[in-house]
Amino acid sequence: MTRAALQFQDLTLGYDRHPAVHHLCASIAAGSMTAIVGPNGAGKSTLLKAVAGALAPLAGAVLFEAARPRVAWLPQAADVDRSFPLSVGAFAAMGLWSRIGMFGGLGRGDRARLTAALEAVGMAGFADRPIGALSGGQMQRTLFARLLLQDAELILLDEPFVAIDARTTADLMALVARWRGEGRTVIAVLHDLEMVRAHFPQTLLLARELIAHGPTAEALSAANLLRARAMVEAPDPFAPVCERGPA
Numbered sequence: 001m002t003r004a005a006l007q008f009q010d011l012t013l014g015y016d017r018h019p020a021v022h023h024l025c026a027s028i029a030a031g032s033m034t035a036i037v038g039p040n041g042a043g044k045s046t047l048l049k050a051v052a053g054a055l056a057p058l059a060g061a062v063l064f065e066a067a068r069p070r071v072a073w074l075p076q077a078a079d080v081d082r083s084f085p086l087s088v089g090a091f092a093a094m095g096l097w098s099r100i101g102m103f104g105g106l107g108r109g110d111r112a113r114l115t116a117a118l119e120a121v122g123m124a125g126f127a128d129r130p131i132g133a134l135s136g137g138q139m140q141r142t143l144f145a146r147l148l149l150q151d152a153e154l155i156l157l158d159e160p161f162v163a164i165d166a167r168t169t170a171d172l173m174a175l176v177a178r179w180r181g182e183g184r185t186v187i188a189v190l191h192d193l194e195m196v197r198a199h200f201p202q203t204l205l206l207a208r209e210l211i212a213h214g215p216t217a218e219a220l221s222a223a224n225l226l227r228a229r230a231m232v233e234a235p236d237p238f239a240p241v242c243e244r245g246p247a
């Protein structure tokens with residue numbers, strides 16, 4: 001049987017007790033590449049936040065196989081504060097913090113790792129550029145350099161290719177494919193269904209509730225996509241506190 005990297009156990013998530021994700025049960029296999037797909041407002045980012053440990057469940061749990069794995073989380077580009085006066089090198093080097101600490105200096109090995117990560121994302125030569133002076137694509141490459149340095153077992157990507165050109169997307173997608181080869185577990189929120197079909201073997205289709213989870217071709221069937229759309233088109237911005245008991 002495939003080892004599970006994590007399990008959603010009757011997981012309900014929300015804000016001010018109003019649920020955005022209801023009673024989700026699913027298991028993500030270790031070393032798998034899973035796309036999270038669903039309409040706007042379906043709860044996809046909320047789910048990633050919970051996996052990252054940034055949002056406590058209203059009910060249920062996110063269970064990890066043993067100890068909590070090293071998690072790297074790429075938030076949506078809009079959530080990244082670029083006004084902070086940091087260079088590309090200093091920003092990417094934050095990926096090393098779990099090993100060297102916030103105030104630890106970079107040793108020679110760390111500096112070599114930083115240079116290699118910037119090269120891998122096509123940002124060699126940009127180390128001293130302030131992050132506020134980067135284009136959207138360059139910033140996304142820098143975020144990926146930070147991810148590379150985090151060396152995490154579980155990698156969470158929230159819409160990593162929004163407003164990124166085809167060349168940058170292809171370069172960064174190649175890095176994601178490499179992570180899979182290294183046995184890391186990748187979960188990515190994506191809207192581009194062609195990209196999902198081409199690169200992500202597993203898909204979890206979410207529309208506040210679980211619509212489908214499994215091999216991508218099956219999960220993204222026309223019937224499932226229609227159901228997902230219908231679920232979210234019934235807007236409930238003031239959804240009541242969930243009263244349903246555990247499944």
Ligand SMILES: Nc1ncnc2c1ncn2[C@@H]1O[C@H](COP(=O)(O)OP(=O)(O)OP(=O)(O)O)[C@@H](O)[C@H]1O
Nearest residue numbers: 015016020038039040041042043044045046047237
């Ligand atoms: N910080 C917050 N406080 C209150 N409500 C929130 C907060 N963040 C998200 N929500 C609400 O939770 C629901 C799910 O939002 P979420 O961002 O998880 O959806 P999503 O599937 O990622 O959407 P999109 O595709 O538009 O990014 C939405 O109704 C949203 O308005």
